[in-house]
Amino acid sequence: MVLKQRARKEEDKQQRRDAITKAARALLERSPRLDATIAEVAERAGVAKGTVFLYFATREALELAVLEVELEAWFDAVDGELDESGKWTVQRVTSVLVSTVVLRKLMVRLLGKLHATLEHNASEEVILAFEKRLAARSLATGARLEARLPFLAKGSGAKVLAYTRALLTGLWAMAEAAPAVQRAMADADMAPLRVDFEREFEHSLSALLKGLAAE
Amino acid sequence: MVLKQRARKEEDKQQRRDAITKAARALLERSPRLDATIAEVAERAGVAKGTVFLYFATREALELAVLEVELEAWFDAVDGELDESGKWTVQRVTSVLVSTVVLRKLMVRLLGKLHATLEHNASEEVILAFEKRLAARSLATGARLEARLPFLAKGSGAKVLAYTRALLTGLWAMAEAAPAVQRAMADADMAPLRVDFEREFEHSLSALLKGLAAE
Amino acid sequence: MVLKQRARKEEDKQQRRDAITKAARALLERSPRLDATIAEVAERAGVAKGTVFLYFATREALELAVLEVELEAWFDAVDGELDESGKWTVQRVTSVLVSTVVLRKLMVRLLGKLHATLEHNASEEVILAFEKRLAARSLATGARLEARLPFLAKGSGAKVLAYTRALLTGLWAMAEAAPAVQRAMADADMAPLRVDFEREFEHSLSALLKGLAAE
Amino acid sequence: MVLKQRARKEEDKQQRRDAITKAARALLERSPRLDATIAEVAERAGVAKGTVFLYFATREALELAVLEVELEAWFDAVDGELDESGKWTVQRVTSVLVSTVVLRKLMVRLLGKLHATLEHNASEEVILAFEKRLAARSLATGARLEARLPFLAKGSGAKVLAYTRALLTGLWAMAEAAPAVQRAMADADMAPLRVDFEREFEHSLSALLKGLAAE
DNA sequence: GATGAATGAGTCTTCATTCAT
DNA sequence: AATGAATGAAGACTCATTCAT
Numbered sequence: 001m002v003l004k005q006r007a008r009k010e011e012d013k014q015q016r017r018d019a020i021t022k023a024a025r026a027l028l029e030r031s032p033r034l035d036a037t038i039a040e041v042a043e044r045a046g047v048a049k050g051t052v053f054l055y056f057a058t059r060e061a062l063e064l065a066v067l068e069v070e071l072e073a074w075f076d077a078v079d080g081e082l083d084e085s086g087k088w089t090v091q092r093v094t095s096v097l098v099s100t101v102v103l104r105k106l107m108v109r110l111l112g113k114l115h116a117t118l119e120h121n122a123s124e125e126v127i128l129a130f131e132k133r134l135a136a137r138s139l140a141t142g143a144r145l146e147a148r149l150p151f152l153a154k155g156s157g158a159k160v161l162a163y164t165r166a167l168l169t170g171l172w173a174m175a176e177a178a179p180a181v182q183r184a185m186a187d188a189d190m191a192p193l194r195v196d197f198e199r200e201f202e203h204s205l206s207a208l209l210k211g212l213a214a215e
Numbered sequence: 216m217v218l219k220q221r222a223r224k225e226e227d228k229q230q231r232r233d234a235i236t237k238a239a240r241a242l243l244e245r246s247p248r249l250d251a252t253i254a255e256v257a258e259r260a261g262v263a264k265g266t267v268f269l270y271f272a273t274r275e276a277l278e279l280a281v282l283e284v285e286l287e288a289w290f291d292a293v294d295g296e297l298d299e300s301g302k303w304t305v306q307r308v309t310s311v312l313v314s315t316v317v318l319r320k321l322m323v324r325l326l327g328k329l330h331a332t333l334e335h336n337a338s339e340e341v342i343l344a345f346e347k348r349l350a351a352r353s354l355a356t357g358a359r360l361e362a363r364l365p366f367l368a369k370g371s372g373a374k375v376l377a378y379t380r381a382l383l384t385g386l387w388a389m390a391e392a393a394p395a396v397q398r399a400m401a402d403a404d405m406a407p408l409r410v411d412f413e414r415e416f417e418h419s420l421s422a423l424l425k426g427l428a429a430e
Numbered sequence: 431m432v433l434k435q436r437a438r439k440e441e442d443k444q445q446r447r448d449a450i451t452k453a454a455r456a457l458l459e460r461s462p463r464l465d466a467t468i469a470e471v472a473e474r475a476g477v478a479k480g481t482v483f484l485y486f487a488t489r490e491a492l493e494l495a496v497l498e499v500e501l502e503a504w505f506d507a508v509d510g511e512l513d514e515s516g517k518w519t520v521q522r523v524t525s526v527l528v529s530t531v532v533l534r535k536l537m538v539r540l541l542g543k544l545h546a547t548l549e550h551n552a553s554e555e556v557i558l559a560f561e562k563r564l565a566a567r568s569l570a571t572g573a574r575l576e577a578r579l580p581f582l583a584k585g586s587g588a589k590v591l592a593y594t595r596a597l598l599t600g601l602w603a604m605a606e607a608a609p610a611v612q613r614a615m616a617d618a619d620m621a622p623l624r625v626d627f628e629r630e631f632e633h634s635l636s637a638l639l640k641g642l643a644a645e
Numbered sequence: 646m647v648l649k650q651r652a653r654k655e656e657d658k659q660q661r662r663d664a665i666t667k668a669a670r671a672l673l674e675r676s677p678r679l680d681a682t683i684a685e686v687a688e689r690a691g692v693a694k695g696t697v698f699l700y701f702a703t704r705e706a707l708e709l710a711v712l713e714v715e716l717e718a719w720f721d722a723v724d725g726e727l728d729e730s731g732k733w734t735v736q737r738v739t740s741v742l743v744s745t746v747v748l749r750k751l752m753v754r755l756l757g758k759l760h761a762t763l764e765h766n767a768s769e770e771v772i773l774a775f776e777k778r779l780a781a782r783s784l785a786t787g788a789r790l791e792a793r794l795p796f797l798a799k800g801s802g803a804k805v806l807a808y809t810r811a812l813l814t815g816l817w818a819m820a821e822a823a824p825a826v827q828r829a830m831a832d833a834d835m836a837p838l839r840v841d842f843e844r845e846f847e848h849s850l851s852a853l854l855k856g857l858a859a860e
Numbered sequence: 861g862a863t864g865a866a867t868g869a870g871t872c873t874t875c876a877t878t879c880a881t
Numbered sequence: 882a883a884t885g886a887a888t889g890a891a892g893a894c895t896c897a898t899t900c901a902t
Contacts, residue, residue, distance in 0.1 A: 007251045015862095018310040023306070025308050031401050033417040036895075036896085037895085037897085038897060039895065039896075039897090042415065042864095047863090047895090048862060048863040048864055049861080049863080049864065049865095049898090050863055050864060050865095050898090050899080050900085051250070051861085051862055051863070053897085053898065053899080054861070054862075058897080059896095059897060059898090065338065065865065069351060076217070089348065093289075099334050112304075112330070112394070112902085114286065114388075115306075115327070115391075115392075116219065116328075116331075118392065118393055118395070118396050119247070119248065119393035119396075121390075121897090122395070123395075124395045124398060124399060126398040127395050127396055127399045128402070129881095130256070131396070131399050131402075131405060131408065132402070132404060132405070134408065135404055135405055135407060135408045136404075138408060139407055142407070155407065156300025158407040159407075159415070159418075162389060162408070162410060163382065163386075163390070163415070163419040163422075165385060165389070166308075166381060166384075166386045166389070166419070167241075167378065167381050167385065168380060168385070168390075169381075169384075169385050169388070170380060170381025170382065170383070170384050171377070171378075173329070173330035173381075173384070174330075174377060174380070175380070175421075176330075176336075177330075177333065177334075178333050178334035178336070179274035180333070180338075180339045180342050181333050181334075181342055181346070183339060184339060184342045184343040185346065187346075187347070189347060189350055189351075190346060190347070190396035191352055192353060192354055192357070193349065193350045193353060193373065193377070194351055195377060200377065200378070202267065202421060204378040204381070206426070207423050207424075207426030207427045208369060208419060208422050208423040208426055209422075209426065209428075210426035210430070211421070211422030211423055211426030211427075211428075211429065212422045212426075212428075213428070214425050214429050215422065215425070220880085220886095221879085221881065221885080221886050221887065222886065222887090223881060223884085223885080223886075223895095228871085228886085232887090235874055252870090252871065252872085253872065253873090254871075254872090255870075262887075262888090263887060263888045263889055264872090264888085264889065264890095265873085265874085265887070265888055265889060266886080266887055266888070268872090268873065268874085268887070268890095269887070269888095272873075273872085273873090274871095274873095336872095338864085354893095363877085432721045435865095435866095436864080436865050436866065436901055436902065437865065437866090438863090438864080438865075438901085439902060441820075443865085446865090449839070456808075462764070463764065465885065466894065467891090467893085468892080468893065469892080469893090475868075477867090477892090478866060478867045478868055479867085479868065479869095479894085480866070480867055480868060480869095480894085480895080481865080481866055481867070481868095482868095483893090483895085484865070486865070488894090489892090490891085497833055508762055509884085524694050526826050526883070537850065542760070542883085543761075543824075544818070545818035545821075546761075546824050547821075548825070548826050549677075549823035549824065549826075550823075551677065551893095552825070553825075554828060554829060557829045558829040559828065559837060560830070561826070561829050561838065562832070562834060564836070564838065565834055565835055565838045566834075568837060569837055571804070585837070585888085588837040588838065589837075589845070589848075592816070592819060592838070592840060592845065593812065593816075593849040593852075594810060594847070595815060595819070595893085596812050596814075596815025596816045596818075596849070597808065597811050597812060597815065598815070598817070599811075599814075599815050599818070600810060600811025600812065600813070600814050600815040601808075601811045603698070603759070603760035603806070603811075603814070604807060604810070605762075605765065606760075606767060607760075607765055607891095608764035608765075610763070610767070610768075610769045610771055610772050611764075612778070613752040613769060614769060614772045614773040614776050615776065617773070617777070619777060619780055619781075620777070620780055620803075622778060622780060622783065622787070622800065622803040623776065623780045623803065623807070624782060625780065625807060628806070630807065630808070634761075634811070634853060635806075636853075636856065637808075637853050637856030637857045637860065638849060638852050638853040638856055639852075640855070640856035640859050640860070641851070641852030641853055641854065641855035641856030641857075641858075641859070642852045642856075643853070643856075644802055644855050644856070644859050645852065658882095674899095682874085682875065682876085683876060684875075684876090684879085687885095692883080692884090693883060693885055694876090694877090694884080694885065695877090695878080695879085695883065695884055695885060696882080696883055696884070696885095698876085698877065698878080699882070699883075703876080703877085704875095704876060704877090746900045762880075765878090
């Protein structure tokens with residue numbers, strides 16, 4: 001029996017919530033299949049299983065919280081870079097988007113799974129909150145994109161981010177194959193299907209932006 | 216229930232295999248979550264559960280077979296259109312890719328789930344066969360694309376198809392939201408995140424192609 | 431069905447564990463094939479299937495627990511008798527071993543199946559615990575045997591128990607035949623193979639002990 | 646499709662039957678769990694699955710046939726040795742029984758499983774035939790034992806063989822432990838429970854015979 | 861608020877056996 | 882007689898979630 005202090009103040013509660021999210025994050029990061037169990041999360045967070053559900057209504061809500069943390073950090077990073085001065089080109093923007101994404105494996109994986117997650121078992125309330133926050137940040141970063149790439153029409157920045165997300169998750173899924181698939185791809189005839197994530201992401205994204213510029 | 220017929224000839228076997236695949240197809244088509252069980256498939260195909268496993272080693276192998284049927288049909292359709300004469304532009308190619316995809320819900324869903332499927336429980340042999348066929352068709356259709364869009368470098372056609380697939384599955388996942396998500400998106404603030412699949416797919420794909428042309 | 435009680439205290443947990451073991455015991459007792467399912471055990475114990483797995487990691491672990499209960503009772507009985515005073519002879523010892531065993535059908539059956547059980551699906555930890563307890567009791571009872579039958583060398587008591595177990599399970603298997611076998615044995619020519627368990631067990635065991643005495 | 650010649654003559658049939666039995670024997674020999682499947686047996690024998698059932702009504706009947714072959718060989722060996730001249734003592738008889746048994750792993754394993762097999766799914770007819778043959782050979786070899794060990798009462802030879810079988814299978818089950826059990830037994834405290842099959846079989850069997858002699 | 865015991869839905873897969881060919 | 886396609890019973894186990902304590 002673990003005797004835990006109770007989080008009476010709002011501040012304490014947030015702290016506990018963060019601890020759980022953090023534990024989940026750490027665990028998910030280590031499992032490409034994203035299949036950490038609630039029991040494991042609870043143990044790592046040093047709380048009881050039931051406690052997790054005190055802070056997150058469902059497993060999916062917890063997953064969403066982790067993704068939100070990841071996304072916030074990513075938006076922060078992108079915003080930070082976009083706010084820097086200098087000459088902005090498609091190439092530079094692409095480079096920002098690619099470089100900030102490449103090391104955020106967990107975010108990309110969770111984004112790829114987002115569809116399934118949301119479809120499965122999250123409450124309307126949680127979904128709404130998530131989507132709202134995502135919308136807000138998309139708009140803000142989208143606006144920055146529009147500022148940096150003047151050929152982007154007003155309001156199209158968020159769209160670009162959506163396209164980016166599509167390319168990102170789609171190419172990642174092709175590139176980050178299961179071991180068995182990787183062995184299958186080792187075959188010589190498979191070369192045309194082999195996807196080097198970073199290279200292709202960059203290539204397709206910059207093409208897409210160039211195309212938008214040319215419109 | 217006793218099945219009188221026994222598929223002794225190779226031809227009959229293929230026919231039975233097709234019947235099972237077809238049953239699976241019909242069931243999957245009706246379940247957005249793609250979670251038809253083997254028992255359901257067997258029942259619909261009018262065979263015993265064990266019989267399904269006679270033709271498909273695992274649930275995933277069956278799923279792959281369904282996807283393969285869908286993909287073949289799609290490649291056929293695309294090839295057919297690309298083989299038509301006339302003047303070819305980015306717009307026309309985009310239009311071909313968009314129009315052939317729009318009504319193939321199941322294909323798009325299965326493609327989106329492909330990553331997870333392959334990761335889960337398909338034998339190396341089955342994966343290899345699937346990937347091989349996919350590679351072959353991608354190359355063939357890729358070559359056609361190169362012929363129609365001369366700005367595409369030799370060998371880049373398959374890449375374009377990969378980008379297309381990424382945009383396709385990624386945008387679909389955003390657009391085909393679960394009911395709860397749809398309600399959440401109904402909110403006014405959400406407008407910038409709302410994705411009209413066909414419109415955005417077309418837009419992003421044509422931009423991408425234009426970008427490649429401009430390189 | 432909702433179980434109101436929750437075993438929070440260690441004591442309550444032990445009690446619940448016992449209840450499950452007891453239910454399993456009752457069921458196994460009634461099935462000569464020892465093939466009660468977990469679902470049946472759970473139902474009889476008045477708990478959910480999952481609860482059984484809360485207390486026993488595998489079906490085999492539960493079986494082992496039942497056997498352990500049986501064995502403890504048997505060792506207790508034997509020890510109790512061996513601790514009585516009076517004159518001890520091979521005959522008396524044999525009589526103790528035979529009489530304590532004769533009515534413990536379930537123990538004998540489970541002992542006969544032990545090999546297969548352990549081979550199948552018990553965790554190393556569970557096996558070790560079981561074997562340790564068995565060893566301890568074998569040593570203790572073995573020592574008593576040595577005290578009662580002075581011709582037994584120091585340390586050979588446990589061996590005698592092993593021989594006893596071998597005769598016991600082996601003869602039981604021959605004697606407790608399936609109905610079909612019994613009918614087959616009814617044939618006149620079969621007389622020499624017919625095994626009256628108690629009689630033969632006693633005969634062989636006393637001979638074995640006498641033989642050890644004569645060494 | 647394998648085109649097989651048909652066994653029209655009785656002789657051919659027996660030959661095919663033997664081929665199947667032999668294949669089963671070879672397979673069982675290699676699997677300590679005795680879990681070769683009929684499909685494997687058929688393949689090794691070079692016949693179709695259905696053909697196996699043409700010669701053996703059930704899986705168990707086949708198992709019984711294999712055991713019978715093993716037992717016949719063993720009885721032959723024992724008889725051969727017992728028919729040799731010279732001075733016969735308990736020691737020599739024990740030695741014959743032990744030495745003929747030690748290398749017949751498969752026989753011992755199958756004997757250990759016999760109870761379960763017979764209980765499970767063999768037809769009365771097959772059981773009867775098996776038991777009859779076993780009885781006949783037991784009687785014959787029993788008679789030889791009586792001749793060699795004059796202290797054995799008339800008709801008790803078969804009993805001695807039954808006791809032998811009990812010790813044999815019982816001790817084997819203790820000695821031939823599953824890997825996990827072996828690791829458990831490696832523990833120091835377990836020494837008293839560790840069973841060296843040959844040594845203990847010999848020890849207990851000779852004691853038993855000596856005891857019978859002393860009666 | 862925290863705990864952790866209890867719940868129970870959910871499903872694939874194997875393989876002996878049958879029987880149409 | 883031989884084949885091998887078709888059958889279908891059979892069952893353990895996981896884990897998100899609930900709720901008595």
